[in-house]
Amino acid sequence: MAEMVVSMARSMLGGAISKAASAAAAELSLVMGVQKDIWFIKDELKTMQAFLGGAEATKNRDMLLKVWAEQVRDLSYNIEDCLDEFMVHVRSQSLRKRLMKLKDRRRIAIQIRNLKTRVEEVSSRNARYNLIKIEASMTSDKEVSCIEDVRNHSASNTDEAELVGFRKPREELIKLMDVNTRDGDAKVICVVGMGGLGKTTLARKNLRKQLLGGDSLKNLLKELEGKVVQAKDLAEYLNKEIKDKRYLIILDDLWTIDIWRWIKDIVFPNSNKKGSRIIVTTRDVGLAKECTIESLVYHLKTLEVVEATNLLLKKSRKIYEDMDKDENFKSIVEKLVKKCGCLPLAILAIGGILATKKIVEWEHVYNQLPSELESNPSLEAMKMMVTLSFSVN
Incomplete structure (x- = not known):
């Protein structure tokens, strides 16, 4: 029974993480002042998902874990419901309608902040009761990588306003x-x-x-x-x-x-x-x-190639010396900058992914970029880019 609950909770987290990513990328989240809260919720949920995966892999299941997994599952339902309503407001194109919904925005913002508090409580409960113990010898490289990805993604979320190019x-x-x-x-x-x-x-x-x-x-x-x-x-x-x-x-x-x-x-x-x-x-x-x-x-113009390269390196936490030492690395950086069309938003999104990846994985990320981005940086291509930044594993 505990095994089924853990599996369901982990599955539910996938949908909640996806919706949190879309909501965080929406401009309205910045206007409402909840973007950081949604980012926090998404990162915490990814960490929970990684821990639940570790619990499944190590067969570490007991009654306390079952209760915690049920709390995670219920929290995921609530997050999805709240973010579904949030995205309805995002898709509203009428300025008049947007202006008339200040009361709704306040209510949703309060819900998001309350959900953040619940996420913090559920997350700390795992640490407090030491519910999931994953022995190093029993943890797969993929699970470790998943957890590290979450931590690194948070660390690499530097303020793009302070980065090069602006x-x-x-x-x-x-x-x-x-x-x-x-x-x-x-x-x-x-x-x-x-x-x-x-x-x-x-x-x-x-x-x-x-x-x-x-x-x-x-x-x-x-x-x-x-x-x-x-x-x-x-x-x-x-x-x-x-x-x-x-x-x-x-x-x-x-x-x-x-x-x-x-x-x-x-x-x-x-x-x-x-x-x-x-x-x-x-x-x-x-x-x-x-x-x-x-x-x-x-x-406003696209970045110069040098600026775009600087931005990609800084966002991915690399330096020019890395390019000088490795011709293959230099080549993939140049290809990524070109594929991104020197667009700051595209480079920031991809740089955030690359900061969590080994250099040998960069080619894989490059191959998944929308081909039309370089020649036609349309809204749809940009949406694909932002979506990719939340989905590449």
């Missing part, structure tokens, strides 16, 4: 924004480029860290939790809050000019003459030119 664009964009000007109408700056270039990272992480001080819009939105039921109410509230303040607002991944006009007309006060800045990121050059004048459109 310094020059950040400096150029700050210069374009002319942040020292503290009067006049709000200035709109558009960052335009294909998916995977790092527009969101540049705007949200780099610029916000460099420029923001004082009140955060997030703090303003907290005051609305449970109160706003109409997008119009939110727009009026924001207009009132920022009309006498110098503000920096980032509109990420704008798709249509109609949405821009709606936001611009309703939210941004015409009377504000404090030199505020609005940053818009988009993939549509035409839309960018509709939002602002040509001189304020910043075209």
